[in-house]
Amino acid sequence: MAQHSHHHTAHTHDHDHGTSLADLLDLDAEVLGSYLEPLTEWVGQHLRETPRRIVDVGSGTGVGTLTLARRFPAAEVIAIDRSEFMLERLGTAAREQGLADRLSVVHADLDVAWTAVGAADVVWAASSLHEVADPDRVLRDMCAALNPAGLLVVVEMDALPRLLPDDVGVGRPGLESRCHEALARMNWNSHPNWQTHLERNGFEVVEERTFVSEANPAPPSTGRYAQTYLRRIRSALDGQLAADDRITLDLLLSDDDPNSVLRRTDLIPRGTRTAWAARRP
Structure with missing residues (x-):
């Protein structure tokens, strides 16, 4: 598995790793999830009819799944993921939000085969399409699974989240x-850029749009989000950063150092997502 900082959990097997990633996904939604409301509103603008069935491919903890369920209250929503742990967490969240009666979860590995979920009016793939082994094959499967004039929405994090000021007050700026x-x-x-892939696999691309999130003032969970996220970065970059940068990062990640992200008041989380809306002719 290539290392990614995204919102898909298809390759989660270890429980501790899964818990950490699930926490990160939920914290990301708390801190930088403001893009989801305008994004799902934009989806609605491109629908020709009220959707009756929505399929979320690579649902993770279901932040997008549940946003779609709230946006389209007449729809049955089906969440597909290869992590049973994430699907269990999604089921819990759905029950807490009173949405469980319209949610179904499907444990499936789309690298093996498309799963039979019935004809859909909307297929949603947020930070998941780039994870599958053969995206073109999966796109053809998605196209076949959609009703005529049905909509596929592909969402990608087009830049890693920004959290820190350029000068954190210790070590080198930047x-x-x-x-x-x-x-x-x-x-x-x-x-x-998914446009070419979409077009060659049977879709008509309707629109591409970028959605920006900036949490200013930062919500109370920003420090925990920054610590969880930067810990994943620190682990991935072991041996890739200069010694002084590793020291600075460790200070930021500590629980009790004055420079810790848990204590800082200068964090301004920023993020962007790009979405493609594509229709089955």
Whole structure:
């Protein structure tokens, strides 16, 4: 598995790793999830009819799944993921939000085969399409699974989240940028522009749009989000950063250092997602 900082959990097997990633996904939604409301509203603008069945491919903890369920209250929503742990967490959240009666979960590995979920009006694939072994085959499967004029929505995190000020007050300025540059060399968060893939696999691309999130003022959970997220970066970049940057990052990640992200008041989380809306003719 290539290392990515995205919102898909298809390759989660270890329980502790799964718990950590699930926490990160939910914290990301708390801190940077403001894009979901305008994004799902945009989806609605491209629908020709009220959707009756929505399929979320690579649902993770279901932040997008449940947003779609609230946006389209007449729809049955089916969440597919290869992580049973994530699907259990999604089921719990659905019950807590009173949405369980319209949600079905399907444990499936789409690298093996498309799963029979019936004809859909909307298929949603957020930060998951770039994870499958053969995206073109999966796109053809999605096209076949959609009703005529049905809509596929592909969403990608087109840049890693920004959390830190350029100068964190210790070490050299520009730490976060250097981390992102190192992660880019490791192909973190890499994905193509999906338009060509969509068109050659039977879709008509309706629109591509970028959605921006900036949490200012930062919500109370920002420190925990920053610590959880930067710990994943620190682990991935072991041996990839200069010694002084590793020291600075460890100070930021500590629980009790004055520079810890848990204590800082200068965090301004920012993120962007790009979405493609494509219709089955």
